[in-house]
Amino acid sequence: MNGTRKICIITGANKGIGYEAALTLGLMGWEVVLACRSFARGNQAVMALNSIFRQTDPGGKSQGLAVFMELDLASLASIQTFLVGFKKRYQVCDALICNAGVMGGPYGQTVEGFERQAGVNYLGHVALFSHLFPFLKRSPDARVVQVSSRAHERATLTEGEFLQAVHRSKDTYNPWKAYAQSKLFQVLFTLKAQEVYGSDTLRFYAVHPGVVATDLLLSPLPGMAQTIIQPLARLFTWLGVLKTPKKGADAITHLLMASPPLPGGTYWAEKALRDPNPLALSSALQGEVWNLTWNLLNPYGIQAP
Numbered sequence: 001m002n003g004t005r006k007i008c009i010i011t012g013a014n015k016g017i018g019y020e021a022a023l024t025l026g027l028m029g030w031e032v033v034l035a036c037r038s039f040a041r042g043n044q045a046v047m048a049l050n051s052i053f054r055q056t057d058p059g060g061k062s063q064g065l066a067v068f069m070e071l072d073l074a075s076l077a078s079i080q081t082f083l084v085g086f087k088k089r090y091q092v093c094d095a096l097i098c099n100a101g102v103m104g105g106p107y108g109q110t111v112e113g114f115e116r117q118a119g120v121n122y123l124g125h126v127a128l129f130s131h132l133f134p135f136l137k138r139s140p141d142a143r144v145v146q147v148s149s150r151a152h153e154r155a156t157l158t159e160g161e162f163l164q165a166v167h168r169s170k171d172t173y174n175p176w177k178a179y180a181q182s183k184l185f186q187v188l189f190t191l192k193a194q195e196v197y198g199s200d201t202l203r204f205y206a207v208h209p210g211v212v213a214t215d216l217l218l219s220p221l222p223g224m225a226q227t228i229i230q231p232l233a234r235l236f237t238w239l240g241v242l243k244t245p246k247k248g249a250d251a252i253t254h255l256l257m258a259s260p261p262l263p264g265g266t267y268w269a270e271k272a273l274r275d276p277n278p279l280a281l282s283s284a285l286q287g288e289v290w291n292l293t294w295n296l297l298n299p300y301g302i303q304a305p
């Protein structure tokens with residue numbers, strides 16, 4: 001580790017928006033930890049990134065660095081193992097980008113039995129944040145970004161529904177409702193975390209990166225349909241209807257680069273401050289989701305920091 005580089009962890013950075021965010025930060029001299037579930041895909045991305053960093057700064061004076069560390073957000077044990085590895089190499093974390101995500105698709109559960117989208121998109125990231133809190137506190141200017149989605153704006157969530165959502169069974173599963181709710185949980189978390197932990201040296205953001213041409217958009221479709229629609233996605237990107245992954249990443253890295261820092265506890269869409277779903281502003285719902293989240297994680301040794 002080069003002691004002068006800023007350190008950023010990006011989950012799900014082997015492709016899509018996360019990969020482009022790693023590229024942007026690395027080109028600015030950051031050390032980016034690609035926290036990915038696949039050893040092969042993660043290492044391939046790291047090799048590609050480091051090759052670009054070497055070419056753009058052959059002298060290596062302000063060269064960025066990409067590092068792979070295995071992390072499966074669908075397993076709380078994997079998150080714990082990630083921390084053990086991170087601790088061996090680093091003392092500080094300047095930024096955490098909670099980017100990895102799954103959308104729609106058939107019903108699934110995490111290792112601990114949480115509905116897959118709530119577990120991966122939300123609970124896994126909260127567990128990761130909890131482990132990393134001491135490292136974020138050592139940074140003079142730490143920022144935590146939840147990559148949410150405009151889909152959260154149409155999410156519904158009544159009081160008392162949070163536990164049903166994370167424990168949803170196959171019979172009551174609606175893939176789009178579960179996705180929108182998982183993205184709402186990320187925004188609720190951001191606003192409450194800013195209230196509880198926010199300071200001049202630690203800020204929390206949620207962001208919609210735009211509608212971006214990545215595998216995620218096609219992932220709910222069966223394999224054959226994906227092959228047919230892929231050329232259309234390329235056409236729509238060319239026409240500007242869909243954003244490139246680089247543009248999506250810019251919406252995230254903008255929050256890390258801004259100087260002076262942008263106000264924390266905020267929701268952004270494509271670089272503009274936006275009002276989130278009014279449900280996200282309900283302090284009753286924020287408190288309920290916050291408390292129940294930690295109650296769910298406590299049996300696995302994960303506490304509110």
Ligand SMILES: NC(=O)c1ccc[n+]([C@@H]2O[C@H](COP(=O)([O-])OP(=O)(O)OC[C@H]3O[C@@H](n4cnc5c(N)ncnc54)[C@H](OP(=O)(O)O)[C@@H]3O)[C@@H](O)[C@H]2O)c1
Pocket residue numbers: 011012013014015016017018035036037038041071072073074098099100101102103120147148149150208209210211212213214215216217
């Ligand atoms: N694309 C859009 O239009 C759009 C719009 C709004 C919000 N977003 C949000 O942007 C974020 C990035 O999405 P993207 O469009 O870049 O999608 P993507 O290209 O499909 O990338 C998703 C990443 O998440 C990783 N991932 C999935 N499950 C994981 C798990 N259990 N543990 C660790 N990593 C896991 C994937 O790893 P594998 O390669 O191993 O599957 C991949 O690296 C997501 O949170 C998404 O909800 C995207």
